[in-house]
Amino acid sequence: MERERDDSGQYTEQVTLESVMSVFENTDLPVLTATEVAEELDCSRASAYNKLEELVDRGALHKKKVGARAVVYISM
DSSP: OOOOBOTTSOBOOSSOHHHHHHHHHTSSSSEEOHHHHHHHHTSOHHHHHHHHHHHHHTTSEEEEEOSSSOEEEEEO
16 A cells, blocks of 8 residues: 655655554553554554654653563553
């Protein structure tokens, strides 16, 4: 499937910060992994991870390491 482009020819953003935050708003638990967000948004784990990290940098989410390589994201 070909990705959509805007009027200037650039790819349109498929995963937005707002769509990631809506996953947290629509879940029973405010703690999610990048994989869970990716599954909910039907996107790659890398795309979800990048948006989650941006939200952490902006102070909208907290991040907690829970294992050697495992991380969870927590809605505030």
